[in-house]
Amino acid sequence: KNEVEQSPQNLTAQEGEFITINCSYSVGISALHWLQQHPGGGIVSLFMLSSGKKKHGRLIATINIQEKHSSLHITASHPRDSAVYICAVRSPAEGNTGNQFYFGTGTSLTVIP
């Protein structure tokens, strides 16, 4: 059983299309993260949110705590957006003072010119 589920697994879009990636989780969280992994392997943090909505350029992230669901939207998609997008949640860990992260398996996005 995965604590974090993402959909779709793979996504191909034409340049300019509006893109939505979904994330559902089953654990209590203190924050949800959206990460971007480029073909070289390095990962960068796009958003960290615990409620509501955040926007950065063409990227928008929303979270519904009651429904345990988050979405990442990309407006006016561009080939440079091609990457793997990973949803991760930070969950209070039982028995220790640290917080654990749980990761989705990622959504591989390809934007075609």
Place this chain on the structure above:
Amino acid sequence: DGGITQSPKYLFRKEGQNVTLSCEQNLNHDAMYWYRQDPGQGLRLIYYSQIVNDFQKGDIAEGYSVSREKKESFPLTVTSAQKNPTAFYLCASSSTERSPLHFGNGTRLTVT
């Protein structure tokens, strides 16, 4: 610029050899993590450390060892006891519970 440096980017070893992956950060972060990434799976936690000289096993610690002698450094040793060591290894750090994770660029280990 502050960040996390992992080295080397690619590493090749023969079966039965121990190998150490380097992770250095200059972000002054207390918490550091090692993850393993395999195709079709989410990142899995190997070890993490909240403070110097202390570390905790993650979900897949068997066959791995770590040390945290300095705040900046969190090396991972893949021992010969690890049954399936070929994978992509990512080091990460964070400062507080309310801060994002910062990742290194990863080390791709191939054991033959």
